[in-house]
Every structure is written in C-alpha cells, then in structure tokens.
Amino acid sequence: MKFKHAKPTIVEADMTPMIDMTFQLIAFFMIVTNFDQTQADERVKLPADRLARPPKVARENEIVLNVGFLRNSDGSVSSGPFIFYPGEDIRVADFEPRLRREFTISEKQHGLEKTQDTTIKIRSDGDVPTGMIQELIKMGKDIGFVKFALVAKSEDDP
Amino acid sequence: MKFRKKETDGKVDMQMAAMIDIVFQLLIFFMLTLKIIPPEGDFNINMPIGEMAQSSSDIKLDLKVKIEANPDGSLSQLWFGGRALGNDYPDCFDRLNNEIAQIAGGQQGYSDDLEVELNPDYNLHYRYIVKAISSCRGRMRNGSLITYIEKIKFAPINKPQ
DSSP states (O other): OOOOOOOOOOOOOOOHHHHHHHHHHHHHHHHHOOOSGGGOOTTOOOOEETTOOOOSSOOSSEEEEEEEEEEOTTSOEEEEEEEEETTEEEEGGGOHHHHHHHHHHHHHHHOHHHHHTOEEEEEEOTTSBHHHHHHHHHHHHHHTOOEEEEEEEEOOOO | OOOOOOOOOSOOOOOOHHHHHHHHHHHHHHHHHOOOOOOEEEEEEOBOTTOOOTTGGGOSEEEEEEEEEOTTSSEEEEEETTEEEESOTTHHHHHHHHHHHHHHTTTSOOOTTEEEEEEEOTTOBHHHHHHHHHHHHEEEETTEEEEOOOEEEEOOOOOOO
C-alpha cells in the first residue's frame, strides 16, 4: 500500500486588503491633519456666525491674541478674562508691554511698513466684555498696529 | 551525470513585517496628532475705535448701532439710529440686518459710501458684537455671501462709571 507524503501546511494570510486599508487611513489622516492652527487656544469658546469665513488669501503676517477665561471642570468661570500668551496668562490691562515688544521685534525683523501691515487677530471667548476687546484694539492702535480682525467660528447654513 | 532538480519556482516572498510595523506607527502618529478644529473666520475692523474716516467726504451716510447690556452682560436693547429693535436675541439682529439691507440696496452689492459705527456697552458679551458686525456686514443667500457694508468701526469706549 502506498501512502501519499503529506506536505507541511503553512497557511499564509492574505495581507493585501489590510495594507490597502491602512494606506488609505494614513492618507486620510495626513490630509485632515492641520498643523497650521497652532496659535489657537482650546480654552477660548468662540462665538459662531454664518458670515465668519476664512480669508480667501492667507495673511502674510498676523498676531493671534487668545482672550478667554479660566474655567472649572463644570464649565463655570473661575477667573479672568486673560490673554493666553505662551507660558502665561496676562490680564488685558497688563498686556501693553508685551504687545509693544511684539511690535518692536516685528519692526526689527520685517521693517516698519510690514509691521504696520500685520493684522491683530483677536480670538475672544463669547462671554468676554466687549469693552475689553475695544481696549485691546485701542492699545494696539496706540502702539502702531493698523489692522484688526475679530474671529468667530464658522457656522453652517441652516 | 545526475542533475539536481531546481526547487525555486520563481516566487519571491517579500518580508512584509517591517513595512507593516512602520505603516502602523505612522497611522497611530497621525491619529494621535489629529485635532478636529472647526473652521474659523474673521471680520475685519477697518476703522478702529473712534477714528474718523480718513476722507470723510467719501462717507455719505454714517449709521449708528447702539447695543445696551444688562449688568450680567446679556443684551438689554439694540438700537439702530433712534429706533429700538428689541432684545430678543437673535431675532433683533435679523431686524437690524433687514434695516441695513434696505439702506444698502438689497442684493446690488455693498455700498462703499456707507459706514456703521458700533457703540456697545462696556460689559456687553463679545458674542453680541460679533452678531452685530455680521448683521451689518451682509447675509448668506444660497451659500454665497451678499455684502452690504464693509466699513465698520467702534465708537469710543464706554467706560463703566
């Protein structure tokens, strides 16, 4: 009687669909990842508006000021409003030296003309008193900035 | 003479393990760094606080919007010129938008000789001023922006007593 020689059975899983899917996921995450908005502070709860649209042409020079409150875990305001400057939180009334320093540094780097062309983008929490925003604009204007923009979250049409 | 039978059948096995490791690491990196941020837009304030138009002869009509606040910062009363538009947020801002639309000429594009001066109370919450700017700037129709007034400025600050 003749026995057939049994071949060793190695089951190879077909990896192709998994690799296809993984590459598609990587492509998706690469496209949706946005490294630009690093100046946005998540503590600021911006108001939403339908007319708020990103500018068609990106601004060359801009300074982003995040104005908001320190909040408790339940969302209630604990203190503020502050300007969330890198590394520290500063009250609006005490911000003038920092803004002046921004102007001086920018003037040395880019010249007076380009510095005056810099837009001050104010990202403010919806609950911040408007008078403080006005004071911030006035402060910037007294220092030498000319262009100001108020930021809101884009809201979709109903 | 005896020839050995060649055992290779032309199939080359690629070593996939290393590639899959790297691919998964890339995938995890992009998943962790993903921050879902809603798109943001901004409104230019061309004429900052209290500054008069550089060539005042260009401005034929200076519209005034006063926004009064309650002590807690909520909207107390919205005024357009001498007319009260109410405090029923957001409908009162829709009324302001309609008034501006009538003056600016409806859908015929924005008017360069119009300027709005916003005069908010000091403690008014920022969200109302954004709504007021939006109501003066224009409206969205069928997904496109119809601009009424580009020139928007702030009145001098109303310091609390």
